[in-house]
Amino acid sequence: MRSNAGSHEVERFGWIHHSTIQEAACLTFVRGTDIDPVAEAFGAVSDYARELDFDEFCEEAFAHHEQYSMIGIQVFGEWSLVVEDNGWQGTRDEVLRRVSAGTEAVSAFWNVDRLTRFSYAVDGELWTAFEAPLPEYRVGSRPDALEGVRAGMSWSEAERESGTVPLMLALAARITGQTLTPSRFEGDFVTFPVAAWPDDLRDVPDALDRLDGRFPRELIEALRVADDVARRRAAVAVARRAVQSAECLDHPVISAVLASAADGGTMDRAAISEAVREWTWLLHLHRATSKVRNQVRAAEVLRQATHDDPLVAVFTTLSAASHVRGLENGELASVVARALVDRLD
Known part of the structure; x- marks a missing residue:
């Protein structure tokens, strides 16, 4: 893993602050190029699949956000990229467990309230997740799974200079080997409305x-x-x-x-x-x-x-x-x- 990366590693993702999804989004990277099981894991309604360019997708997602979520998927090297404009399905255990079955998944989430979440799931299990400004407070079955990958990123300095979203995208790039650029949002996405999976049944103390x-x-x-x-x-x-x-x-x-x-x-x-x-x-x-x-x-x-x-x-x-x-x-x-x-x- 690269351990001597400077702030440039994070700054190269600063374009996200001027993009269509600058305010709120969830980006999920799933290893594999077959988008059908990825869509299914997100709860996609396949009967309503459409190919849309990114701006059209964002308009559709905004128009229906009070009724249901939408996802757009593109193949990204050896990975599939799932985009949600102002969505959060890729942060949910219920989705991460399904989409990472037999593979691995990385997601970065942020919204207008400055909430963030970085998640990493492998073989149907959430290994680690944390809020971007507070990586020391981690949850998951293997909370330290990414500590070696994160090493040398100058986390606090990068957060001050570029913000938490570029920071999450830089970490995702280290894991996936794929650098997200504005050109990735060109071309058509396969888009779906989402029939969300019910929340997992939770334990209730007392x-x-x-x-x-x-x-x-x-x-x-x-x-x-x-x-x-x-x-x-x-x-x-x-x-x-x-x-x-x-x-x-x-x-x-x-x-x-x-x-x-x-x-x-x-x-x-x-x-x-x-x-x-x-x-x-x-x-x-x-x-x-x-x-x-x-x-x-x-x-x-x-x-x-x-x-x-x-x-x-x-x-x-x-x-x-x-x-x-x-x-x-x-x-x-x-x-x-x-x-x-x-x-x-």
Whole structure:
């Protein structure tokens, strides 16, 4: 790795401050030249693929940014370059995990609020990520993975002189061996709207404490002493009540996921996640009725019921169910109480 680079290494990316994407963008470099799996990993809707020049792409992205994100892809040497104008999909774990499967991905993000994020993922795993001004505060499974690459970049000096965006692009160039220049944005990009992947299911510390005040104390104590089988049963019962209330219990994906839970099997998280993703996209694409929006919220309750930790699943299903029209905490408390003693409706 180059370790004696001066400020010129960063300054050569100063053109970004005068470009179309100077204020807010996310650039993701993915090793490989097949753009189809890259687009799929971002959640691209392939039926709406179009070839646009960069200015046309930015205009389209701006016109639709309140509804959905857009990406533009070009092959860049041995890499594929994914551009988002005022987007952030390339910063998300949900995307980086997918797009780096079997390869590697580098992303640089910035916005008008001066927020930044540099990420590096390999083989479906986020190795390291940090805010550009604060590389000492790193997260990921291998937070020090790029420290050897970063060596000698005069990080603080470069930040003062050229700003954090050129700094991130200089680091990306060290990793990829590709120097981003204004000419890279000439020619057509293959562009797609994005049906975003749902957020990963997160751990929730002190889940029971978070229910305090919303549900009876005796119910919280019953959850505290219940085993995982009973807790899972309670989470599924809340999800079942939500989809019943939203009148989508008979949807094939929902009924199949619930059937597997009733049989004691593993619920297909991927199937319900894909369904939530597709239905959310349709909400953006078409003028949906309040009933359809409610059904998407109910499907999200079922997705939350698949959390690996049954206790967290109870908390997140109850939280998500509060957004389903017609469901009240009192009714949900009764559903959980019945499920804990194996009295399912």
